[in-house]
Amino acid sequence: MNSKSEKPESQSGEVEFSNFDELTAYLDGELDETQTQKVENRLGSDSDYLAEMQSLQKTWDLLDTLPVHEPGGSFTKTTMELIVGDAVSTAKNKRKRTLFLGRVAVMALLPVVFFATAYGVARRMQSDPDRRLIENLSVIENFKKYEAVDCNLEFLESIRKFDFFQKPTVIVENGSEIEVAYEVGSAGSIPIDPIQRAGYVKSLDVEQKITLKGNFENFEDKTDADRKRLTDFDLELQSRGNRQQLRSTLNGFYEWLTELELSERSELQDLPQNERIAKIRSIRNRQAQNELGKKSLVKLPSKEDVPFLMGWCESIFQLKERQLRDRFPIVLRQSMRNKKMGSVPPMSVLLEKSRVENLNSIIGFLLREDRQFVEDLIFEGEALFGLYDILSLNARKQLDSRSEAEQRSHILDWVDAVNQSQQGTSIEDLEKFEMQLSSKVRNRLQKMSSEKYRETLEWMYEESRKSQISSQSWWEQQIEKTLDPN
Amino acid sequence: MSVSESSLQKASKYELLDPDVRLMLQVREGSAAAFEALVEKHQKRLVMVLEHLVSDRTQAEDLAQDVFLRVYRARERYIPTAKFSTWLYTITHNVASNSIRKSSRRKEINLVASPSGSMPVRPLDTMAKDKSNLMPTRLADQKEMEQVIREAIQSLGPRQRMAMLLSKYEGMSYNEIAESMELTTQAVKSLLSRARGNLKEALAPYLNSGKSPRDLDRENGEPS
Numbered sequence: 001m002n003s004k005s006e007k008p009e010s011q012s013g014e015v016e017f018s019n020f021d022e023l024t025a026y027l028d029g030e031l032d033e034t035q036t037q038k039v040e041n042r043l044g045s046d047s048d049y050l051a052e053m054q055s056l057q058k059t060w061d062l063l064d065t066l067p068v069h070e071p072g073g074s075f076t077k078t079t080m081e082l083i084v085g086d087a088v089s090t091a092k093n094k095r096k097r098t099l100f101l102g103r104v105a106v107m108a109l110l111p112v113v114f115f116a117t118a119y120g121v122a123r124r125m126q127s128d129p130d131r132r133l134i135e136n137l138s139v140i141e142n143f144k145k146y147e148a149v150d151c152n153l154e155f156l157e158s159i160r161k162f163d164f165f166q167k168p169t170v171i172v173e174n175g176s177e178i179e180v181a182y183e184v185g186s187a188g189s190i191p192i193d194p195i196q197r198a199g200y201v202k203s204l205d206v207e208q209k210i211t212l213k214g215n216f217e218n219f220e221d222k223t224d225a226d227r228k229r230l231t232d233f234d235l236e237l238q239s240r241g242n243r244q245q246l247r248s249t250l251n252g253f254y255e256w257l258t259e260l261e262l263s264e265r266s267e268l269q270d271l272p273q274n275e276r277i278a279k280i281r282s283i284r285n286r287q288a289q290n291e292l293g294k295k296s297l298v299k300l301p302s303k304e305d306v307p308f309l310m311g312w313c314e315s316i317f318q319l320k321e322r323q324l325r326d327r328f329p330i331v332l333r334q335s336m337r338n339k340k341m342g343s344v345p346p347m348s349v350l351l352e353k354s355r356v357e358n359l360n361s362i363i364g365f366l367l368r369e370d371r372q373f374v375e376d377l378i379f380e381g382e383a384l385f386g387l388y389d390i391l392s393l394n395a396r397k398q399l400d401s402r403s404e405a406e407q408r409s410h411i412l413d414w415v416d417a418v419n420q421s422q423q424g425t426s427i428e429d430l431e432k433f434e435m436q437l438s439s440k441v442r443n444r445l446q447k448m449s450s451e452k453y454r455e456t457l458e459w460m461y462e463e464s465r466k467s468q469i470s471s472q473s474w475w476e477q478q479i480e481k482t483l484d485p486n
Numbered sequence: 487m488s489v490s491e492s493s494l495q496k497a498s499k500y501e502l503l504d505p506d507v508r509l510m511l512q513v514r515e516g517s518a519a520a521f522e523a524l525v526e527k528h529q530k531r532l533v534m535v536l537e538h539l540v541s542d543r544t545q546a547e548d549l550a551q552d553v554f555l556r557v558y559r560a561r562e563r564y565i566p567t568a569k570f571s572t573w574l575y576t577i578t579h580n581v582a583s584n585s586i587r588k589s590s591r592r593k594e595i596n597l598v599a600s601p602s603g604s605m606p607v608r609p610l611d612t613m614a615k616d617k618s619n620l621m622p623t624r625l626a627d628q629k630e631m632e633q634v635i636r637e638a639i640q641s642l643g644p645r646q647r648m649a650m651l652l653s654k655y656e657g658m659s660y661n662e663i664a665e666s667m668e669l670t671t672q673a674v675k676s677l678l679s680r681a682r683g684n685l686k687e688a689l690a691p692y693l694n695s696g697k698s699p700r701d702l703d704r705e706n707g708e709p710s
Contacts, residue, residue, distance in 0.1 A: 020679040028653060028678065030660050058693050059686040063654055065628075066635055071533045071547055076525050079551050083521070083558045161672075241568040241665045389645055393676065 021393070023053050027060065133216050134197045139227075139234045140212065140219045145254040151233040153240070158277050160242075160249040256284070301395040301414065308390045313418040320377050321359055328354045328362045331370045363419045367412070375412055387411065433461045444479050506570035514561045521561075525554055528574060535575075535651045538639050539582040549585055553578050568665055571656060575666040579648055586644055631692065638688035646681040649674055 025031050026039045043050045133140060149156045204212065219227065237243055237250075257265060264283065268276055301309055317324075329350035354362070366374050388396060399407050434442060434457060445453055456479070501508050506527070512520035529550060536546035536553075556577050639647060648667060652658045660678075664671045686693070 020683040021675060024679040024682045025660075025675055027682075028660070030675070055690075055693065056682050056686055059682065059689050060654065062635060062689060062693065063639075063685075066632055068530065068534050069543075071529050071550070075529055075533075075547060075550075076522060079525050079529075079554050080518070080522055082551055082555060086555060086559070161670075239567060241572065241661070243567070244668070245670065389643070389677070390673070 020056070023049075023056055027053070027057055132220075133212075134201065136219065136231065137197050137201070138238070139230050140215050142234065142250075143215070143219055143230045145250050146230050146233050148254050148257055149250065151229050152273070153233070153236055153246075155273055155277070156237075156246055156250060156253075158273075159253055159280060160246060301391065301398065305392050305395045309387070309414055310418050312387050312390065313415055316378055316415075317359060317363060317419075323377055324359065324362050324366060324374075325354045325357075327366060327370065327373055328357070331366060331373070335369050360419050364416075367416050367419065371412065374415075375408055378412070378415065379408055430457050430461055433457070433464065438476075441476055441479060444476070501566065504566075504569045507566040510557075510561070510564055510570055511566065513558070514564050521558060524557070524570075528571070529554075531655060532574070532578060535578065535655060536582055538636075538651055539644065539647060540585055541636075541640055545585070549581055553581050556581065569662065572658070572662045572665050575652055575656065575658070576668070579667050582648070583644065634692060635689065638685050641688060642681050642684055645669075646677050646684065649677040650681040650685075653678055 022031075022035075022039060026036060031039065043053060139146070149159075201209075201212070219230075222230070237246060240246055257268075260268070260283070268279055268283075271279055329347060332350055332353075333347070363374070388399070391399075399410065402410060434445070437445075437460075445456060448456060460478070501511065506524060509520040509524050513524065532553060533543075533546050533550045536549045537543055540546055540549065553574070557574065560577075639650070642650065645667065649663050652663045652666060653660075658666070660671045660674045663669075663678075664674045667674065669677075
């Protein structure tokens with residue numbers, strides 16, 4: 001490969017932005033030996049690349065020239081006073097939870113005494129099986145997931161790196177700051193303290209308790225060696241710094257695995273680790289692309305971006321739900337007037353419709369009828385920063401090559417595609433929709449064959465979502481036509 | 487194996503690795519002196535990081551106290567599963583993010599000049615030059631340079647800035663930053679790459695010439 005092809009250049013002649021990843025990681029000592037060697041070989045033969053590296057390093061060194069000021073002289077004293085004040089206030093509010101009060105030694109012992117006493121009482125009150133359940137709660141709740149990854153942390157780490165099984169949630173508050181968090185399953189919230197654990201078990205609903213009991217029995221039926229293997233894996237997982245991400249991956253992977261076709265699942269489990277990872281990647285890529293691709297002609301971001309894009313959209317939709325629902329009846333009324341669709345229902349009816357309507361359906365309608373509103377709403381504040389931060393370099397490039405207006409339009413197309421992909425017709429949706437129909441329409445439907453009934457109902461549902469019209473008489477006319485096309 | 491045994495295992499693992507973890511475990515047992523030692527040790531860098539994040543010295547000190555207060559409040563639940571500084575900066579990241587969220591000023595700093603405010607990356611190259619023209623002439627060159635650097639840092643997005651500060655001033659690895667900011671290592675790599683690239687772009691005029699903003703103004707024939 002010649003040096004020109006290794007060195008992509010922008011129009012200004014500078015080495016392209018994408019190379020900063022490699023150089024930054026090199027300067028930060030984060031490359032492995034092979035990657036380091038590769039960078040150093042290129043630094044030795046490519047003067048522009050070398051200059052770029054030196055320039056980045058000089059910039060970094062420049063930051064050292066900033067002076068570091070000492071905090072005010074009384075910082076430690078006021079911090080300690082703040083803490084003691086907080087402890088006193090908390091102790092007053094929660095008599096049983098006596099907190100330590102700085103240097104007051106007697107008070108410092110009280111929580112320990114309280115904990116020891118309560119722990120002892122709790123232990124005595126628990127029967128042996130109960131105690132085993134409490135002690136092994138984390139394993140019992142999760143051992144099926146652990147078995148799905150063969151209790152193999154290396155394997156779990158490998159699939160975590162795909163980012164396919166972590167569900168990113170982008171939290172945007174007040175239209176300004178962006179956070180990306182990863183959903184953590186219930187296992188992440190199991191308390192450490194045995195007393196709290198007992199409380200946690202007690203707080204489960206009946207169904208959850210039955211599931212837990214079943215899991216406990218299965219766990220107890222295992223051999224000592226298997227139980228130890230699962231417990232060791234649980235401990236090892238808990239000790240990992242990135243345990244939250246690993247838990248999130250594990251939950252996502254397990255959920256995904258259980259939804260696979262049995263044949264595909266069996267095939268996966270028979271493969272050696274490396275091949276299994278490649279196969280998972282291939283299946284997940286195909287699925288991710290299909291999730292959006294089948295419902296849209298829009299040029300979508302690359303496969304690895306799809307779950308992130310979906311997570312971002314979901315968060316934005318949730319965050320903006322109130323504004324979307326508020327806007328919907330106004331636009332709907334205007335749209336019905338413009339299209340001269342008979343008498344427009346009173347606002348109270350439209351408001352009720354807005355309250356009960358599926359949010360994706362509302363978004364789809366507003367994207368068609370008032371795209372500017374959706375655009376302004378989605379891009380207010382710094383929502384775009386959040387999206388930009390979680391997209392891959394390729395997707396960012398796809399955006400960077402466009403004007404600002406084109407970027408917004410392009411992202412709106414993505415949003416539209418995601419929204420459409422989430423509008424699958426579930427049985428619950430259909431049942432809910434049917435209940436909104438007049439008894440006359442429902443009677444007509446119920447006289448149909450089951451196949452025809454389902455087909456007609458789905459058609460009506462889709463039409464209703466597209467047009468946002470719920471005139472009973474209109475539906476009745478349409479059903480008449482469907483039943484008797486001639 | 488019981489829960490308390492597993493806690494002890496984890497504690498002993500990080501106790502060996504990190505003296506600050508040992509101090510924090512003493513705090514958990516009720517030692518105010520250990521807590522004071524942690525405050526003494528970390529306050530300087532913590533305030534500096536927060537100052538870069540919120541652009542206000544007094545507010546940074548208030549937030550640093552808030553961070554220490556949260557550390558204290560969490561002491562009973564503390565289980566050493568990482569270096570102490572990683573945990574400390576996880577809390578710092580959350581505290582700073584909450585504060586920035588509430589600050590409307592931040593919006594002015596980070597959004598682009600365009601009315602729609604939707605461009606993801608601010609035009610940093612023009613920023614540094616523009617700002618340098620606004621410098622009061624009475625300031626010494628070094629002060630001007632510091633100001634330009636501060637503004638370059640502030641022009642980064644909040645996440646780029648946090649990642650950059652943890653890398654530069656806390657010497658954290660990508661893994662540790664990822665843990666503190668609850669991101670993937672790959673995301674941290676990208677954030678730092680963009681942060682470095684943006685800083686380079688903003689500081690390029692001074693970096694290439696080795697001259698202060700005032701000198702550059704003089705050369706361009708602009709009044710200083």
